[in-house]
Amino acid sequence: MTTQRGNRLPDRDDGGVIVKPTPTELMEDAGSGLDFGTRPDRMPGLLTPIDRFFIRSHAPTPRIDAATWRLRIDGDAVRRPVDLDYDQLCGGFEVVSVQRTLECAGNRRVLLGEELGTTFDGTQWGRGAISTAEWTGVRLGDVLDHAGVDEGAVEVLAESLDDVRASRPLPMTKALAEDTVVAIAMNGELLPPDHGFPARLVVSGWLGAASIKWLGRLEVSTTRFHVPWNTEDYVLIGPDYPAHGPAQGEVITALGVSTLIELAWDARLPSGPQIIRGRAFAGEHTVTAVEYAADDGAWQPADITTAAVPGLWVRWQFRWDPTPGEHVLRIRAFDDAGRSQSEHTAFNELGYMHESVVAHPVTVCEP
Known part of the structure; x- marks a missing residue:
């Protein structure tokens, strides 16, 4: 498919673009006004409490009314387009819970710069762009099955309802994995606004950018997607990473150790x-x-x-x-x-x- 050019916001610092408090005794300000890490010395258990779970966003947190929210499932690889409302999503599928860790691919960017004697653009993460929650929701595979997916389906493009319509494709094998979830709750509470209310993806083991927040659309295609978030951003670019088609380097998917x-x-x-x-x-x-x-x-x-x-x-x-x-x-x-x-x-x-x-x-x- 042709590359889609997003209207991404430049880095900025204009307070009030997120909802939950980010006190310095719990969170580390990464300097963008949108992104806050979890303080490593404030992690009390296996799961990260919501009040200190790291925040990574490409745009201000949208305020979405669950009563009017819809999840659109369409594309040339579905048998019929479907619009699910919040009650249908919550009540129409088997509910599952998984404990999974989310980490931004840029975590420790500042430490990498110090190691290599340089500085990098982007969110100035220290060590805090990683957190863990128990995510409750429904399997993405069940949602896709509701619309009917053709055998020729190759990828699913998940799109956000934020101002920049952040998006990231998943191959069908990952989309249909048992622990790829459309989450509606974290740690036993409804998703807070900053973490994707009313629904978000949780993509196990992959970079955090794949776990699209404020999910609004799932496009299922018989061809591969090329969007800014897998051709220009969240791509390893450099002498050790040759370009792959429209992508400027090696596309980041699963995370390392x-x-x-x-x-x-x-x-x-x-x-x-x-x-x-x-x-x-x-x-x-x-x-x-x-x-x-x-x-x-x-x-x-x-x-x-x-x-x-x-x-x-x-x-x-x-x-x-x-x-x-x-x-x-x-x-x-x-x-x-x-x-x-x-x-x-x-x-x-x-x-x-x-x-x-x-x-x-x-x-x-x-x-």
């Missing part, structure tokens, strides 16, 4: 034994092991304390008895596909997919 320490950056800890905790994520795969190294010491195993599930981060911890002074902690994870974090991430023009082992500075105070 990453880890996160539940400490503030350059944290200050009291003297004495510590329990260091954190998260590890492997996109569509499961985390199988986590290791840590203190300063120049050898790698040692950390304990994984939650179940390993594809598309869901795990929690890990280890005991550490450091001497007072300046220290560096390094964490790396491994998954069931044989992947692990590397020491360096290759350059790409937009600063995506930072997967390096992070050297986390920690100061231990004198007793």
Whole structure:
């Protein structure tokens, strides 16, 4: 299909474009006025509370009335166009719940810039563009089946109702996966406005941009879609990533392996034994092991304390008895596909997919 050019907003900072409070004790301001990360030292459990779940938007949060909202399902690969209202979506299909982690492909963009000695345009994410919720809704496959999908269907284009009509295509195999969900609730509550009310996609293990918020249309096609969000943005562009058709580089889909320490950056800890905790994520795969190294010491195993599930981060911890002074902690994870974090991430023009082992500075105070 021909490339669709979106009217995307430039970066801007005009307060009031999101709904929920973003206090500095819970959230990190990424500087765009639209995007706020979760503070890593404010993650109390496996699931991220809604009040601190990260926000990534391409435009201000739309205020949508569920009474007039419709989900349009059409395209040359459906047997009949369908418009579902909110009651039909909520009451017409089997309800499912999945615990899944969402991460922006630009997470740790600032750290990648520091690693490569450069700066990148785009949202200036530190470590907080990742969160986890229990998503409740209906399977996307059931919704598509309601409209009748032809055997020749290749992709589904999900389109948002925000001002820029953000969109991202999914191949049919991913669209029909059991854990690809049209969500209407998160953590047992109706979706808040900033997180996609009245309905959003949750695409397990893929970059957050695929989990379209404020879902308004599903176009099912017998040919591939080329939109700004898979040709110009959310694409790895650079010497190591040749162009693929209309896409300027390698299109980002499933995410890599990453880890996160539940400490503030350059944290200050009291003297004495510590329990260091954190998260590890492997996109569509499961985390199988986590290791840590203190300063120049050898790698040692950390304990994984939650179940390993594809598309869901795990929690890990280890005991550490450091001497007072300046220290560096390094964490790396491994998954069931044989992947692990590397020491360096290759350059790409937009600063995506930072997967390096992070050297986390920690100061231990004198007793």
